[in-house]
Amino acid sequence: RKEVEQDPGPFNVPEGATVAFNCTYSNSASQSFFWYRQDCRKEPKLLMSVYSSGNEDGRFTAQLNRASQYISLLIRDSKLSDSATYLCVVGTNDYKLSFGAGTTVTVRA
């Protein structure tokens, strides 16, 4: 079983729509959670960290459910520039990060 699993998508949404997707993780000892964004043929970049109480960053909202071992990302008022692959990343206390394979989002005009 993969440590971090994501729905690969793609999620095709019109501009202005809301899109949401989850990822699940298998290690109950995981301590840190992130969403990274990766554009085609580029390096991943941090989108946002995910905190236990949930957090927002502009149009992006992340939630963590430790009991069910999943995190979610919601994008409101989608822009064309939001088209990317979103990587779910989970960390334990031994410095290692586990990456999901990514969820592809395509926002169309």
Add this chain to the structure above:
Amino acid sequence: NAGVTQTPKFQVLKTGQSMTLQCAQDMNHEYMSWYRQDPGMGLRLIHYSVGAGITDQGEVPNGYNVSRSTTEDFPLRLLSAAPSQTSVYFCASRPLGSGETQYFGPGTRLLVL
């Protein structure tokens, strides 16, 4: 700051050849790591280092060596390239601490024939 830099950007090797992928960071980060990214799979950790002189294996270390003689540099060596090592390789660095942001280099695209 240049951040994390990687060279080369692209490389074609023949089976059995060796080469070194270079990685450097100027942010004084203790933690550095190498990943490979293949289609349909998440980034997989090859090797990592928590400081100069300290390295350890990740998830897929076979066929790769690393060393960390300075805080800034963390080269990845392919000992005898195989077609299965065709991939995109990313170097990354961050401060120690579980909540710290990880910064990636631009990647090296490697094709092994």
